């Protein structure tokens with residue numbers, strides 16, 4: 001399948017008041033056509049920098065960018081018609097009513113049926129008659145979502161789309177993303193919260209300090225997590241019996257108590273434990289959020 005987004009050795013350096021800041025360093029990334037791609041990283045990681053580069057709102061210091069097979073700079077006009085973009089700092093004229101603003105933006109995209117705008121606004125429970133400046137942050141975000149989705153673009157590029165949305169609206173947003181994928185669209189969305197993209201993303205990339213830390217499927221990331229196991233036996237056991245079992249590390253045996261870490265399947269350990277009388281068992285899983293935090297802080301293996 002062809003790539004919707006292809007970044008090669010992408011570097012962006014900001015220079016302000018003679019201070020050089022590295023926004024992105026040698027980023028290689030491919031987003032396939034038809035996938036939902038979660039782009040994750042802590043504050044200042046370079047997510048918005050990447051997205052602004054995709055839209056040609058800023059220019060790279062070096063490296064290559066292809067979006068829908070085109071050059072964001074040379075083919076900007078053609079590309080913008082095929083993309084739905086929600087900026088992290090989505091701002092529009094606050095004096096306008098939400099409906100007027102969306103009709104205007106629809107016109108700029110070559111015309112969007114009023115019915116389509118109403119349908120999306122109803123789903124998100126957005127009052128089209130309200131003036132934008134009177135709307136809460138979450139409701140303003142809904143205006144941003146409607147304008148990104150309304151022309152049914154091939155590629156949705158969404159910078160922190162769930163910011164300010166309550167859980168019910170987040171669910172509606174997730175449904176809209178899932179439907180867009182079912183219709184063959186590609187979605188590239190940034191977030192700094194794993195749980196927000198976990199449910200909808202096919203693959204995720206984690207960036208930190210402008211560099212790609214890892215790219216994987218959500219299931220693949222989950223498989224990298226591990227268990228901490230503690231077992232109490234009726235009688236003392238020998239460490240040698242458990243050392244070297246597949247996936248078992250950090251093993252300590254203190255009389256009748258065994259503690260260890262298990263990566264991957266716990267099957268071999270469970271079978272070894274089962275040869276003895278067990279009086280207590282505790283297994284704590286590292287969830288995806290913890291694994292993600294380890295990547296954020298650079299402590300992941």
Ligand SMILES: Nc1ncnc2c1ncn2[C@@H]1O[C@H](COP(=O)(O)OP(=O)(O)OP(=O)(O)O)[C@@H](O)[C@H]1O
Nearest residue numbers: 014016021022023042043044045046047048049050
């Ligand atoms: N216009 C700018 N001038 C100077 N430095 C900038 C500029 N924009 C971004 N940076 C720097 O580039 C780095 C990446 O910033 P970026 O906004 O892309 O991160 P982010 O992952 O989107 O963060 P957040 O989640 O806080 O929005 C940061 O160190 C930031 O200070």
